[in-house]
Amino acid sequence: MPAERLRRAAAALVTLAAVMVIGWGLITGSGGSDADRAQSLAGRLRCPTCPNESIADAPSDIGRALRAVIDEQIAAGRTDAEIEDFFVARYGEWVLLDPAPRGLNVWLFALPVGAAAVGVGAIWSRRRQRSPSGSPTTQDGQPVVGADDPRRVRLQEQIAVARADLAAIDVQLAAGEIDGATRERLAEGYRADIAAAEAAMLALRPEAAGRSRRRMVVGTLAFATGAAIVVAGVVVALEPRPEGGFATGGIVTGAADDAPRDLAAVTNDEMEAVVAANPEVTGMRMALARRYLDDGELSKALDHLLVVLEQQPTAEALAYVGWITYLGGEPDLGVRYLERSLDADPDRPEALWFLALAQLETGADPAGTVVLLERLLDNPDLRGDEREMVAQTLEQAREAAS
């Protein structure tokens, strides 16, 4: 049939041309740009303060800032691995959305591979063994178990399936799906299935009644044990959760200053480690920031305070950030932070104090300064020495105002 042959030749030519085009396309494929690299890296790193988002997806300020960090590092010629290490050093292993296969994490990769191997092995073993040679002998007789015995029902269904197979291969042969030799080979297998099932049916004996009951008891016991283990596991697994937030990330809902335990005995470095491992635990981070403030390490304190602001803009954090910013040479911005702190909590003692000091220094709004300090003196929580200091400052302010 020349027309058919022509058609096939044309199709083959078109296919060949297509293959050549594809080959050319693959050869001329381009490598990734810096922007692609940055995007890919940002996608592999977790935003430390966002709910389960990568840096690439995080719409927040900190996401923006960290994307800028990645861009800078790429511009500085660092490799992907170096940049990832940088983030791990800063935020802990937790920051990697694709954990490195080391330590316990090896299992994360070994389990799927092992499962794949088991699956392939299982399929391989399901192939039909060569059917028993020689034609099976037909046996006379009737099964001795009742027609509703489950084992007999099951064997009968096997026979029915094999009979349906025998009918189906003839249709397949007629349709050209299989050839005669294959049909014979398959038919032999199905007949062997039928014979085996029939033989098994004749060999069935009534079940001993006690056996099934014993199985029942054993099964129930096994079940009860398993359930007990599961429940115990639940209790054990759920107990050691840190307070103040879930460790896998998310929004912390606890109040900012409810430090969960006595921190007096803990060193700053230890707290750094804890905070790095649990970026969400705002209370702990705030406590650490207060320590740095007391030690006069303002820039270290500021780092943490900015993260706190990202997580939860509390009046206290705003007040400290405002004061550090004010001291750091940006008085206007600092004052704005302090005002925002007072917007959030008009009685925040730190904000009242810092803003009053700032106004005294710049000489702005002397009357307002007096109001601020008076309000601060109303605070019953003030310690004696603090109260004294505020009172002295109030005198100064009153002089300046008059």
Added chain:
Amino acid sequence: MIALAGYAGIVVAFAGAAALAVQGVRVHRRPELGRAALRIPVWALLGGAVLAMGALEVGLLTHDFSIEYVARNHARATPTLFTIASGWAALEGSIVLWGLVLAGFTFWVYYRFRRGDGLTPLALVVMAAVALFFFGLMLTAANPFATLDPAPADGAGPNPLLQNHILMAVHPPLLYVGFVGFTVPFAFAMSALAGRRPGSAWLEVTRRWSLLAWGFLTVGITLGALWSYAVLGWGGYWAWDPVENASFIPWLVATAFIHSSVVQRRRGMLQAWNVALVIATFALTILGTFLTRSGVVASVHSFTQSAVGPALLAFLGVITVAAFALFAMRAQLVASSPRLDSLASREGVFLLNNLLLALFAFVVLVGTMWPIVVEAFTGDQLSVGRPFFDRAATPLGFALLLAMGIGPVTPYRVARWPVLWERLRLPVQAALVAVAAVVVAGARNVNVLLVVGLATLVIIAILRHLWALARARNGSLLAATGRLVRNDPGYWGGQVSHIGVALVAVAITVSGAFATRVTDAPLSPGESVEFAGYEVAYVAPLFRSERHRDVIGATVELRRGGDVVATLEPRLNDYPNQVQAVPTPAVRVGPVEDIYISLTRIESGDITLDLFRYPLQWLLWAGGLLTAAGAAVPLVLRKRRRDVEAPAAEPARAG
């Protein structure tokens, strides 16, 4: 008053479930009792569940803030649609909905129960046991009708993320019909094991329920992705978030189950594997509920944390252990002899499909649970996110597409190469030509080339097969096609789903590979920025005060060649019960590409925009819905009796 009625409904449903469990066992022992013995318990279960859900809705609609659930999840200003949806938007309400859907399915199973059917009574017992757990939960840890005294004058209103979009009203019910629907095949499998009724009867009986549940789960996942895209504003639709995975893992296992059940019905193989898959599917739906509702993984979806978590985990443990214990005790009833004639056969490809789907589900499950498990046992924290899942999903997805292209045209038992090549030559050629066309069009991304080739292979192989079969029949091509489909709606419905999945694969790959994104574009009123061939012009800020929220946004014009193609309003919706405004992106949907604009900040009239361009994004939603529609084909076109009894007539399909 309303609270009392609702609580009474829960008590009635709980009592109905308990009575159903007892009566089901009795009917199993003495079949002559028949349906009559089950009528009152089943009606009590359904009636109680309807009363509970109804009372909750009435409480919401009448602003009955003496009910704590209403006070926490509803405000007078909430629009009616979201008020109704609040009935299932939070923890307690969602469990009421779960109970209602379960009661509905239980009633349906009872309704179809006929004398002489030995499977249904025990299946109803299993369903009653599940209902006992959920209604018991409502009576104790998750009581939706706890009251407040004195009642507040107004409530807090629903979670802003949930009341920001209509999809959130429909997504959970669809997902729940899917999740709960798998209770039916699970119950029948348990019934077959417990009642010592081996064979494929339980599969035949539950086939329609499995397909229905699978279809709803598919729609639910698709709409969930659409919600994520349209509401969350981060520019994506799937984050491999634990709660997304929680619905995806059962979907994968259920898909494997639907495929492997075909092998059992046709060839009597894989009987034990099917039981294992149906147990796994059911257990994973409970695991999904646990992950979603316990707050064990904090994520964008985990809105709640409560005592319900441990209860669900314990139930999951009990169910799994009990089901597999029963399975092990009855193993000899479901052990099938090796009947695989050749690996190169339809059955062989089915096995490959099952291996791939099960592996896929396993990888996602391990990745999702790993951080939780590691933290629970060592206290260490780590993340498993998109890169991990993508690395596994990409090769598995391509392998599945390949199997999908080859499998449906491969003969049962033994596939000879000439027969297979006859059926695959045209599809392979078409695939190569399609890939070449994409290369000429400028694409070099290997994933894109692969997905285009494989999707073309899948679609053309199906169409060629249909055409070849229809041509061999009498009558017009159209009439012959109609008769073919009517003759084997299960097969052809499956092919519709395959086309849907192929389209989804194309959409995911293309929209990902050719996406354009510009983040943090600062604009003042009157300014504009070039983006992906468009000019994005910031016209003016906008402010609207609506009844339940304040809308702060920007009017943005999308221009191309001087013409305004669209006016978009990306917004920040400010809800009174939430400190941070909810960003709401604006999307211009087009046949070629979506332009997606998200407002990230607005300060004294100046705005910052994130701009995204996603080519062929609509194909994802269309493909997802088409995939689900495939399940509807065999549900709508009932197979004729004759064909059911002669399942081996398939080689008439020979090309």
